[in-house]
Amino acid sequence: MQVTLLPAGLSGNEFETVKKNALKARELSYSPYSKFRVGCCIMTGSRSYILGANVENASYGAGICAERTAIVKAVTSGYMKDWICLAISGDSLESCISPCGICRQAIREFASLQLPVVMFNGDGSKYIVKTLQELLPLSFGPEDLQEGSDSQ
Numbered sequence: 255m256q257v258t259l260l261p262a263g264l265s266g267n268e269f270e271t272v273k274k275n276a277l278k279a280r281e282l283s284y285s286p287y288s289k290f291r292v293g294c295c296i297m298t299g300s301r302s303y304i305l306g307a308n309v310e311n312a313s314y315g316a317g318i319c320a321e322r323t324a325i326v327k328a329v330t331s332g333y334m335k336d337w338i339c340l341a342i343s344g345d346s347l348e349s350c351i352s353p354c355g356i357c358r359q360a361i362r363e364f365a366s367l368q369l370p371v372v373m374f375n376g377d378g379s380k381y382i383v384k385t386l387q388e389l390l391p392l393s394f395g396p397e398d399l400q401e402g403s404d405s406q
């Protein structure tokens with residue numbers, strides 16, 4: 255059997271599953287204030303697909319992004335440090351959504367700098383793939399708290 259690798263180093267089936275779940279996850283969004291739905295899907299080494307969506311609050315600052323919802327779900331479900339890919343989708347058909355700075359740092363805690371982050375438009379017809387390293391250069395992570403560390 256021939257397995258063709260698509261961007262993000264995934265097989266065709268995996269890429270389609272990640273896309274479907276990132277788009278589907280938007281249905282879980284609670285976003286009455288911004289009316290801006292975002293969905294996230296983390297694919298783990300054991301091929302679990304962890305979904306998250308943005309959850310807002312009447313006290314606006316208490317809202318949480320889709321990415322961090324998925325991250326917290328993954329970590330508290332025992333999936334840490336074995337993420338293969340993280341994908342997000344908004345509703346815009348024109349542009350591919352990109353993770354905010356706080357979420358980039360939150361991903362940094364649990365993922366390799368080589369993690370592919372796939373950013374979809376609203377119907378999955380467009381996407382951009384960047385590594386976490388590209389999205390968050392010269393980053394600060396857990397290793398930097400170790401004395402004498404010199405990793406980047």
Ligand SMILES: O=c1ccn([C@H]2C[C@H](O)[C@@H](CO)O2)c(=O)[nH]1
Binds near residue numbers: 292308321351
């Ligand atoms: O990458 C992003 C960008 C924004 N949002 C959410 C936060 C807020 O609920 C709404 C508008 O910013 O979208 C995400 O979940 N992920």
Ligand SMILES: [Zn+2]
Binds near residue numbers: 321
């Ligand atoms: Zn965010």
